[in-house]
Amino acid sequence: MSTDIKVLVNEIENYLWPTEEEYRKSCADFTALLPVYIHDDLNHFMMAVKSVFKNTVKPAEILIMQDGPVHENMIVFIDFLIKKYPHILHHISNQKNQGLGYTAAKGVLSAKFEIIARVDADDLSTEDRFAKQLQCFCEDAQLDIVGSNIAEFNDDYEIQTHRTVPSTATDIDHFSKMRSPFNHPSVMYKKESVIRAGNYADIQHFEDYDLFVRMLAQGQKAKNVAQNLVFMRAPESMYERRGGAEYVRKYISFRKKLLHTGYIAKKEYLFSILGSLLTSYSPVFVRKILYRLFLRKN
Numbered sequence: 001m002s003t004d005i006k007v008l009v010n011e012i013e014n015y016l017w018p019t020e021e022e023y024r025k026s027c028a029d030f031t032a033l034l035p036v037y038i039h040d041d042l043n044h045f046m047m048a049v050k051s052v053f054k055n056t057v058k059p060a061e062i063l064i065m066q067d068g069p070v071h072e073n074m075i076v077f078i079d080f081l082i083k084k085y086p087h088i089l090h091h092i093s094n095q096k097n098q099g100l101g102y103t104a105a106k107g108v109l110s111a112k113f114e115i116i117a118r119v120d121a122d123d124l125s126t127e128d129r130f131a132k133q134l135q136c137f138c139e140d141a142q143l144d145i146v147g148s149n150i151a152e153f154n155d156d157y158e159i160q161t162h163r164t165v166p167s168t169a170t171d172i173d174h175f176s177k178m179r180s181p182f183n184h185p186s187v188m189y190k191k192e193s194v195i196r197a198g199n200y201a202d203i204q205h206f207e208d209y210d211l212f213v214r215m216l217a218q219g220q221k222a223k224n225v226a227q228n229l230v231f232m233r234a235p236e237s238m239y240e241r242r243g244g245a246e247y248v249r250k251y252i253s254f255r256k257k258l259l260h261t262g263y264i265a266k267k268e269y270l271f272s273i274l275g276s277l278l279t280s281y282s283p284v285f286v287r288k289i290l291y292r293l294f295l296r297k298n
Contacts, residue, residue: 005231008124009157012050020085023058027088028134030115030188032059033107035100037067037121042074044122044233049081051124057131059117063090065107068097101207105200111191120185122233123150129229133188136223144193144220145212147182148227152234152296160234161296167226176216177268179295184208186230193220205247206254217263239288243280251276 032052036045052062062085064078081089092110094103108116115137117130129148136146152161163183166172172181187208194200197214200207216222241247252273259269279290 005124005151005153005157005159008051008126008231009047012047012054012124015050015054017084018053020087023053023085023088024060026056026058027060028057028130029060029113030117030130030134031061031063031111031113031191032117032119033063033065033104033111034119034121035065035067035103035107036070036074036078037097037100037103038070040070040074040121042071042077045074046077048119048121048123048125051126052119054127055125055130056127057134059113059130060088061090061112062088063092063107063111065103065110066091066093067100067103068094099202099204099207101200101202101204104207108191108194108199114191115188116191116194117188118185120232123185124231126229126231129186130188132225132227132229136225137188140221140223142221143190143223145182145187145189145215145222146225147188147223148186148225148229150183150186150230150232151228152232155235159231161292162228163232163295164297165224167224169222172222172224173216176213177264178272180209180212181216181222182208182212182224183230183232185232187212189215196220203250203254205250210254210257213258213263217261236284236288239284239291243282243284243287248276248280251280 133146149164151159166175175181203210258264279287
């Protein structure tokens with residue numbers, strides 16, 4: 001199994017598409033939910049899909065949720081997948097861009113199987129990601145959601161930081177009061193559990209965190225695998241997006257929601273707002289340093 005990012009990238013770049021019959025020999029009954037929109041890069045998307053194909057246990061359904069128009073080369077690639085894997089690849093498209101929350105919620109409702117794995121359009125799953133997460137569900141039928149740690153890489157495919165999340169239910173609950181307790185491109189969850197919690201909502205930047213909190217608030221059972229099962233792309237633009245007045249406004253609105261529902265205490269609310277103000281109004285290079293010092297592990 002490739003745990004080195006550059007080895008995995010090399011294997012993905014040289015990976016040959018199997019026939020549908022070959023693919024189905026190592027399938028299990030779960031859905032890989034993969035949203036895509038106009039700003040996603042074709043090469044990054046292709047690599048993300050190939051990383052799914054390279055898994056030792058593959059999803060019996062890959063559900064591509066297209067959020068509005070995309071570039072022609074992306075359409076050509078999706079059409080190639082549909083024609084080559086008609087029983088595996090399903091494609092649903094919104095006529096116009098509706099946002100990630102709407103698109104992911106629609107994908108959950110459309111998924112064929114009870115177990116759903118989220119896959120981002122520019123991240124890479126390790127070859128054993130799905131096998132390890134499915135094993136967690138096999139070992140504990142009461143589990144509702146399973147995530148993992150992630151390693152973040154730059155445009156040169158060099159690991160920059162790691163986002164490590166707590167493994168146990170108690171620690172996950174405690175962590176969730178201040179930060180998202182799951183790395184969203186690593187999660188695998190039960191469709192019924194997500195729907196019971198109200199599914200994804202239209203809360204820009206915080207769609208995933210919002211859903212996770214609602215699942216935990218219902219007492220749903222959670223776990224994180226204490227390994228990096230996803231390599232997450234983290235270019236400079238990621239730090240640029242996590243700043244500015246509009247980002248702060250949306251963050252405060254989200255934290256107020258958690259406060260008013262009683263999920264967090266006033267002390268947790270105030271502390272998180274102060275932290276957000278510090279990072280969001282700092283220059284990008286300072287914000288990057290703050291993330292690495294306080295929110296990530298090197």
